[in-house]
Amino acid sequence: MINDILKKIPSINEIFEDNKIKELVNQKGKIIIKDIIIKVTDNYRNKIISTSYHRKDDFKKEEIYNLIIDEVIKYANLSEKKRLGRVINGTGIILHTNMGRAPLPKRAVDKINDVASSYCNLEYDLTTGERGSRYDSVEELLIKLTGAESALIVNNNAAAVFLCINTLALDKEVIVARSEQVEIGGSFRIPEIVERSGAKMVEVGTTNKTYTRDYENAITEDTRILLKVHKSNYKIEGFTHEVSGEELVTLSNQKEIISVEDLGSGVLLDLENFNLPYEPTVMDQVKKGLDIITFSGDKLLGGPQAGIIVGKKEFIEKIKINPLTRMVRIDKMSLIALQEVLSIYIENKNVNQNIPIIDMLTKTSKTLLEEANILKKMMEEKLGNKIDIDIIEEDDAPGGGSLPGVALQGFSLAISSNIISPNELQNKLRENMIPIICKIKNDKIILSMRTIDKKDYEIIVDAFLRLL
Numbered sequence: 296m297i298n299d300i301l302k303k304i305p306s307i308n309e310i311f312e313d314n315k316i317k318e319l320v321n322q323k324g325k326i327i328i329k330d331i332i333i334k335v336t337d338n339y340r341n342k343i344i345s346t347s348y349h350r351k352d353d354f355k356k357e358e359i360y361n362l363i364i365d366e367v368i369k370y371a372n373l374s375e376k377k378r379l380g381r382v383i384n385g386t387g388i389i390l391h392t393n394m395g396r397a398p399l400p401k402r403a404v405d406k407i408n409d410v411a412s413s414y415c416n417l418e419y420d421l422t423t424g425e426r427g428s429r430y431d432s433v434e435e436l437l438i439k440l441t442g443a444e445s446a447l448i449v450n451n452n453a454a455a456v457f458l459c460i461n462t463l464a465l466d467k468e469v470i471v472a473r474s475e476q477v478e479i480g481g482s483f484r485i486p487e488i489v490e491r492s493g494a495k496m497v498e499v500g501t502t503n504k505t506y507t508r509d510y511e512n513a514i515t516e517d518t519r520i521l522l523k524v525h526k527s528n529y530k531i532e533g534f535t536h537e538v539s540g541e542e543l544v545t546l547s548n549q550k551e552i553i554s555v556e557d558l559g560s561g562v563l564l565d566l567e568n569f570n571l572p573y574e575p576t577v578m579d580q581v582k583k584g585l586d587i588i589t590f591s592g593d594k595l596l597g598g599p600q601a602g603i604i605v606g607k608k609e610f611i612e613k614i615k616i617n618p619l620t621r622m623v624r625i626d627k628m629s630l631i632a633l634q635e636v637l638s639i640y641i642e643n644k645n646v647n648q649n650i651p652i653i654d655m656l657t658k659t660s661k662t663l664l665e666e667a668n669i670l671k672k673m674m675e676e677k678l679g680n681k682i683d684i685d686i687i688e689e690d691d692a693p694g695g696g697s698l699p700g701v702a703l704q705g706f707s708l709a710i711s712s713n714i715i716s717p718n719e720l721q722n723k724l725r726e727n728m729i730p731i732i733c734k735i736k737n738d739k740i741i742l743s744m745r746t747i748d749k750k751d752y753e754i755i756v757d758a759f760l761r762l763l
């Protein structure tokens with residue numbers, strides 16, 4: 296009896312002959328659709344064998360056929376969701392690690408657009424007509440901007456830290472304060488990075504207090520690096536003491552040991568100008584005399600994923616010729632983006648407007664409230680009484696392991712509807728053509744104005760219009 300029902304499941308070839316499926320194959324390719332058909336038909340086969348399903352022997356062949364076709368279409372559309380694509384970030388977390396950290400400035404995107412489909416002078420020196428270095432142009436910008444003697448760009452900051460230690464302290468010792476043994480995003484942990492770089496980590500100090508003498512007492516003839524790590528994603532408060540950059544430099548000069556600081560975010564602007572707490576800039580740290588400073592390209596700098604190393608020429612030259620440097624080389628598109636982002640800083644052209652990350656970070660409450668009113672009005676005009684919107688004060692966050700403990704005063708829309716529950720609304724917004732990501736608080740959908748671009752307001756209104 297089961298076999299009779301199993302026979303009602305259409306064959307793969309039969310399904311491929313269906314007009315709707317033919318169209319899907321056209322859109323998405325046979326490879327994708329075949330996999331889905333196999334999965335869906337297997338599912339039905341198992342269901343029929345293992346459950347009471349087969350007792351419904353009045354099941355019509357046509358019925359099963361239609362169910363299967365519908366399911367194939369559903370899964371084909373779902374598979375699209377797994378592709379990388381753009382989303383609208385309504386969370387108010389600026390450097391959202393799960394949403395790609397820093398959106399690029401328009402100027403960087405335009406330049407990539409212009410260059411990427413063509414050849415470029417990546418490693419070709421246009422003045423001599425000979426082979427050049429891919430790093431020259433961006434290195435020069437970094438040197439001018441930060442005041443460092445030399446610079447090197449690699450794939451990301453994790454690679455930058457790794458290379459510094461591997462080049463300068465292989466089989467030797469690196470001293471790190473216990474309070475600075477950070478973990479960033481799960482896979483980057485200072486003790487593991489130091490070990491995998493081929494050096495031995497020597498811990499000094501206690502969880503809350505570290506003094507210069509702790510470093511001094513730990514120095515042996517094998518010590519090569521005094522490593523300082525930015526406490527990017529946490530804060531130690533209360534009875535604390537840490538060794539300042541200046542103190543570390545003094546000791547490193549006395550003992551002729553290299554001072555390295557993993558600065559994490561790499562800020563190039565004085566954030567106090569925007570009423571934010573002081574955050575050491577790369578320039579400040581260069582001035583203090585640290586031998587090497589590393590930071591990310593896609594955190595508060597607001598550029599592409601990259602690891603930037605600046606510092607004393609004699610050390611950077613050594614890192615450049617480490618064979619591992621090639622393995623963490625930055626690609627041309629990121630390099631071009633970084634060149635454009637650094638140019639915005641150098642030319643000092645409305646940095647806080649032209650670099651999206653800085654724009655979001657420095658937006659005033661007044662602007663955010665105005666924007667909240669604009670979006671609220673747009674939504675109310677289109678959606679009328681299907682929706683209830685309040686403007687609420689809600690703190691936003693820098694995110695992405697930067698400015699720990701800093702809350703940014705902001706404004707959000709708190710949205711509810713009597714047609715659909717907040718959870719359902721949140722799920723549906725996430726399934727939107729351009730997914731809209733938001734949180735729920737007090738049974739309302741919360742859309743933070745800080746991380747939503749004006750150009751996306753229409754998309755948001757349309758999404759709600761379709762859902763309600």
Ligand SMILES: *Cc1c(COP(=O)(O)O)cnc(C)c1O
Nearest residue numbers: 451452453479525527559591696
């Ligand atoms: C973010 C961060 C890293 C890792 O940087 P990536 O660019 O993500 O590789 C390393 N160290 C610190 C202190 C950080 O904040």
